Amino acid sequence: MTHPLKLGLIGTGGISRRHAISMKDLHDRGRDGFGVTAVCDVNEAAAQERADQFAELFGSRPTVYTDYKVLLAQEELDAVDICLPHGLHHGVTIDCLEAGRHVLCEKPLGITIKACRLMAEAAERTGLVLSTGVPHRCQPGQRAAHWVFNESGLMGEVRSFFHSYTRPPAAPANTSAPVPERVRWRRNRLMSGGGPVLDSGFHYCDSMRYFFGGLDTVYARALNAGGSFEEAPEDTVFVTLTFKSGVTGSWTWSLAAPGAPARNVTFYGTQGSLRDTTQTPFAIFHLFERRLGEREDGELQTSDGKSYSMAELEQMHLDSLSADARERLFPGGADDGFSIEIWDFLEAVRGNRSGPEVDAWGGLYSLATGDAIYESITTGDVIKVDDIISGARSQYQDPIDEHWGIQ
Ligand SMILES: NC(=O)c1ccc[n+]([C@@H]2O[C@H](COP(=O)([O-])OP(=O)(O)OC[C@H]3O[C@@H](n4cnc5c(N)ncnc54)[C@H](O)[C@@H]3O)[C@@H](O)[C@H]2O)c1
Numbered sequence: 033m034t035h036p037l038k039l040g041l042i043g044t045g046g047i048s049r050r051h052a053i054s055m056k057d058l059h060d061r062g063r064d065g066f067g068v069t070a071v072c073d074v075n076e077a078a079a080q081e082r083a084d085q086f087a088e089l090f091g092s093r094p095t096v097y098t099d100y101k102v103l104l105a106q107e108e109l110d111a112v113d114i115c116l117p118h119g120l121h122h123g124v125t126i127d128c129l130e131a132g133r134h135v136l137c138e139k140p141l142g143i144t145i146k147a148c149r150l151m152a153e154a155a156e157r158t159g160l161v162l163s164t165g166v167p168h169r170c171q172p173g174q175r176a177a178h179w180v181f182n183e184s185g186l187m188g189e190v191r192s193f194f195h196s197y198t199r200p201p202a203a204p205a206n207t208s209a210p211v212p213e214r215v216r217w218r219r220n221r222l223m224s225g226g227g228p229v230l231d232s233g234f235h236y237c238d239s240m241r242y243f244f245g246g247l248d249t250v251y252a253r254a255l256n257a258g259g260s261f262e263e264a265p266e267d268t269v270f271v272t273l274t275f276k277s278g279v280t281g282s283w284t285w286s287l288a289a290p291g292a293p294a295r296n297v298t299f300y301g302t303q304g305s306l307r308d309t310t311q312t313p314f315a316i317f318h319l320f321e322r323r324l325g326e327r328e329d330g331e332l333q334t335s336d337g338k339s340y341s342m343a344e345l346e347q348m349h350l351d352s353l354s355a356d357a358r359e360r361l362f363p364g365g366a367d368d369g370f371s372i373e374i375w376d377f378l379e380a381v382r383g384n385r386s387g388p389e390v391d392a393w394g395g396l397y398s399l400a401t402g403d404a405i406y407e408s409i410t411t412g413d414v415i416k417v418d419d420i421i422s423g424a425r426s427q428y429q430d431p432i433d434e435h436w437g438i439q
Pocket residue numbers: 042043044045046047048072073074075078098100115116117118120138139140165166167213214215231
């Protein structure tokens with residue numbers, strides 16, 4: 033495909049604004065040949081606002097729609113970027129694929145494993161690209177951490193990790209004010225698929241799979257301690273994770289722990305440790321997070337007394353790459369995860385790579401960790417993640433599938 037790619041954006045709420053900024057970042061780096069020509073949201077004001085943003089950034093205003101089926105019927109588009117609430121991902125994605133459009137879908141790919149499977153099968157049936165949006169594994173810090181664990185040999189063989197985070201509950205909301213829609217749908221399990229474990233936690237589940245490969249088992253307990261997520265299934269979670277590679281880790285956090293906040297995010301190998309010291313409360317979900325204009329922070333310490341900063345590790349990782357690999361992982365020198373994931377998708381659509389970094393099956397496997405956590409919370413059992421992937425265990429997900437009529 034050599035012509036400039038025409039994209040549609042469906043769902044123009046919070047995160048779509050960030051997608052627009054990253055598309056501009058790509059253009060500024062000479063990674064262009066694409067543009068958003070149509071936007072769609074049931075909230076027309078939100079769609080108009082996003083169209084204004086594109087006009088300001090790129091000098092041309094996309095056409096505004098309030099019904100994605102009309103957009104699909106009227107617009108000549110190569111691909112669609114979907115930024116909708118989780119329960120809508122599968123239906124809209126499958127409609128877009130059936131209408132001949134490649135799809136980049138925000139995380140989590142589908143609301144349940146069965147929903148993801150339907151999406152993956154639709155991509156295979158139509159022969160089109162379906163990419164799962166996972167910007168955090170694309171960030172330089174996580175790319176460097178992946179290199180440290182799997183290629184550098186700097187800390188020996190990774191054996192374990194200890195991740196914990198606690199903070200006091202947010203101040204009580206003004207109960208007379210209406211709950212914003214972006215919060216309301218997240219509190220409804222039938223639309224969100226779950227609470228923080230599946231929302232921001234999806235990034236964590238995907239990153240763990242990126243670092244250490246497939247999971248073996250999960251054991252989890254959750255509390256709703258009455259913090260800021262009063263209608264969500266959990267605000268406090270304790271998880272033990274084991275990987276097929278032999279790595280064992282714990283992920284424990286509370287967004288409702290009174291008193292002093294505390295945080296520890298450390299990976300241990302046979303010859304050293306890597307600690308994430310990035311000053312962001314989201315490190316427990318996003319790991320080595322770099323926001324625009326900020327750097328990830330971290331320190332690797334070896335048993336023989338050497339230490340490396342995150343900046344040094346990122347540079348060592350870059351120096352280890354061929355020119356081709358550098359362009360694939362950091363196109364045009366991009367260091368923003370959203371820019372990198374969007375370019376990866378576009379390159380897959382153009383046929384310049386065999387598929388996106390995280391395709392639909394990858395999205396399904398990453399979701400399986402989150403659903404295994406909920407299955408364990410629901411049943412009290414240790415859960416084999418393969419049983420979630422195969423559908424052998426689905427007590428937690430069954431009511432959600434039933435609600436959406438997913439077989
Ligand atoms: N990658 C990240 O770091 C990240 C961060 C935040 C959100 N997300 C993901 O992005 C997606 C959207 O999240 P958000 O925070 O932007 O939510 P949001 O509530 O701010 O935006 C969702 C938009 O979808 C619109 N919408 C709802 N139903 C629609 C329909 N049938 N047709 C068209 N538009 C419709 C809503 O009006 C709203 O404007 C979710 O999957 C979320 O998990 C990813």
